[in-house]
Amino acid sequence: MAQAMKKARGKASVNKSRPGKVRPGKRGLQKGRPVTAKASRRKPTQGATRDTQGPVERPRKSFAWFNRVLILAGAGVVLLAAVQAYITLQSIPVQRIGVTGELEHTQTEVVQEMLQPALAGGFLNADLQHIRRQLEGLPWIYEATVRRKWPNALEIHVVEQLPIARWGSDGFLNHEGEVFHSAKIGQWQSLPLLQGPDGAARDLVAKYQRLLELLAPVGLAVEQLAVDERGQVEAVLAGGMQLIVGSEEFLERMHRFVVIYRTELAARAEDVERVDLRYESGVAVAFSDSSQVAGL
Numbered sequence: 001m002a003q004a005m006k007k008a009r010g011k012a013s014v015n016k017s018r019p020g021k022v023r024p025g026k027r028g029l030q031k032g033r034p035v036t037a038k039a040s041r042r043k044p045t046q047g048a049t050r051d052t053q054g055p056v057e058r059p060r061k062s063f064a065w066f067n068r069v070l071i072l073a074g075a076g077v078v079l080l081a082a083v084q085a086y087i088t089l090q091s092i093p094v095q096r097i098g099v100t101g102e103l104e105h106t107q108t109e110v111v112q113e114m115l116q117p118a119l120a121g122g123f124l125n126a127d128l129q130h131i132r133r134q135l136e137g138l139p140w141i142y143e144a145t146v147r148r149k150w151p152n153a154l155e156i157h158v159v160e161q162l163p164i165a166r167w168g169s170d171g172f173l174n175h176e177g178e179v180f181h182s183a184k185i186g187q188w189q190s191l192p193l194l195q196g197p198d199g200a201a202r203d204l205v206a207k208y209q210r211l212l213e214l215l216a217p218v219g220l221a222v223e224q225l226a227v228d229e230r231g232q233v234e235a236v237l238a239g240g241m242q243l244i245v246g247s248e249e250f251l252e253r254m255h256r257f258v259v260i261y262r263t264e265l266a267a268r269a270e271d272v273e274r275v276d277l278r279y280e281s282g283v284a285v286a287f288s289d290s291s292q293v294a295g296l
Contacts, residue, residue, distance in 0.1 A: 027149060092123040096153040105160060105184065107141035114138075115154075123152050131156075139182040141176065165194045165208060165225075177202030194246040203227075207250060211235065215253050218262055239269065246278040253277040 018289035026251050074130065097115060099108045118131050128146045135158060143159040147196050161180055164170035171181045173194060204227055212220050215237070224236040231247035245253055257277055265272055265285065276284040 011217065034248075072202055077262045094123050094126060094152060094154055096121045098149070098155045099158065100156070101158040101160070103158065103160060105182070106138060111135065111156065111158070123148065128156065140179055144207075147152055163188055163191060167194055173201060173205055175205075177205035191225045192222050195224070196249060197227075197229050200227055207233065211250065211254065214258055216265065220261070227254070239267065241272050242274040244274065244276045244278060257283065 013183060060065075074191040097119075101112050109164050114134065115131055117135065119126050125247045126148070128148070131146045131154075132144050135146070135156065141158050142161045144159065145157045147155050161172065161174050163180075164175055165173045166185070167173045167179050170180050170183060170185070172188065172191075173179060193203070194204050194208060202271050207227075208222060208225050211225065215221065220241075221238040222235055223238050225233070225276050226235075227233050233245040233247065233250060235245065237243065243257065254277070257275060260283055265275075268287070271287045271289065272285060273288045274286040276286075
């Protein structure tokens, strides 16, 4: 019995000691310790991060705003300087006008004086296209170019008209068939005389140039070439020979005349008064002796 009682006491002591190993207080501390530790560690870390970020961002924003102000101020200064420079440049007057080109019928002084009103606005405000049109409006100016030369000069280059024929009583024709007028006939009096209605100048110049090519090989030259309102073309050659070409087949009829002149009329050219080319095949020739008329 004594042994049985010892065993019973040993079991009781064992049972009493077991709950001590798993005390609720200790177990609660063991479970809560990692959670509390983690939470307590995170909160200071997050709080530290917020405290450190706040002071850093504010100076950066302030510095960026200051940079923008500086940039805008600098741009304003540059713009103001540009405006002042532009105003200063506009007030610069044109102090020199240079005129180049072979001027025979136009005086440089006349050109410079004519342009003065167009230069009243200053160097930069001078209308170069308007000046060019003014120059080309002069009787003997065929073409003009105008450009600025820094800081206060204009350079003008002009090409004068080169007349190839007279037009009417006081006009001339250039190589493009353009009519220009001048009271100074003078040295150009010996040029061929072309006559026709308004608007016929270009076509008549083209016919004249073709006549020069066709007649030069046989030693003939044109003194007058005219067309009337019906398109009838007549020519007077050097020496007085008259050609009645008509209104049709101008080139064909002139080719026919050159052939007949070379073979039949060259030997008697001084006696030929008129050649009528208005026939389909052949020509009618009138000689200075009115009794002589031939059909060829």
